[in-house]
Amino acid sequence: MKGHIVRNPKLAWREVDGEMVIISPEDSQVHELNETASLIWKHAEGKSLEELAERISAEYEVSLEAARADIGELVAALEQKQLVFVATGVKG
């Protein structure tokens, strides 16, 4: 897993009961993240996908392989909604 996760700096967000509510100011669209996606949002900034997989693996007591797969899927979904970007070759 390569690349570092960067939150879209244009977004306004707030944690509510452990979950993220994110607003895109340009179109006022509201995004709500579930618990796992919120965890990624909260801890992802500047981290590599691998570091994040290790954290999720430890926190949820799942195998590193399973964490990698889940994160890959979730980050792709967040990236598709332009909530995060995956920067490659910047850090690391």
Added chain:
Amino acid sequence: MNLGATVELDCPATQPNSCAPLQISIGNVPLSLYIREEALLAPALRRYREFEQSSENGFPIILNQQEARTQESGEFSYLLDDAKLILGSRGAEFHDVRHEYALDSLLRILLTMVLLPQRGFLLHGATVVRDGRAYIFFGRSGAGKSTVASLSPEGSVLTDEISLVRYSNGCWQAHGTPFWGEFRSAGINRLFPIAGLYLLKQAKEDRVESLSVKQALRALLPCVLFFASEKRAHETLLRTLMGLIEEIPCHRLHFRRNAEFWKVIAA
């Protein structure tokens, strides 16, 4: 933009070349409307008559005067059809306002911006006062706001369409507004502490369902009048809404469009 406490609002650098302003106050925001055209002034006098209030420091709003500049460059501007709002820290300009509806709409937009740093906002909702406390019934168009208002005793309705919420004197208060449905001239220029927020849902039974903080935020966000597109403005709005719903209970009101709903609210 320094539109903090109303006392901090500056006077314009030069008074506009105009007649005496129409001075009003909405949500404790004093405004001085400089309107030259009789065709706009007459309906404005009717629409805002309950909100007339003399104030030397009203935030100046200059209508349709290209030559009277309150600021060098606007810090916020908004285009609504042909009409345009330019808002600076020392005053606002409304341009190309052709009818009273445009004036009213620009005034609402202006208020959302002025109220934002003061922990205030406008909400699509009817506000009804009962036993000295305000109940806000909110929802999108067709949700039943005007029905709730029409089922409430005369004199108890602060607005049937646009509620004004603001934190002041240590609590969340609802203010009357002149923004009523079907452009009726009404409203009561008073404020009351908010007892509760009720998202309207038409149903076959009257029932109140408590909302969690997240559910309340999700319910409120689409009903807030908001026109800014800056990240910081949205962060401020989120902070304000969270402050409100952490203090004021928020519910979903299932109601049958008759006055019986008060029984489940009082329960």
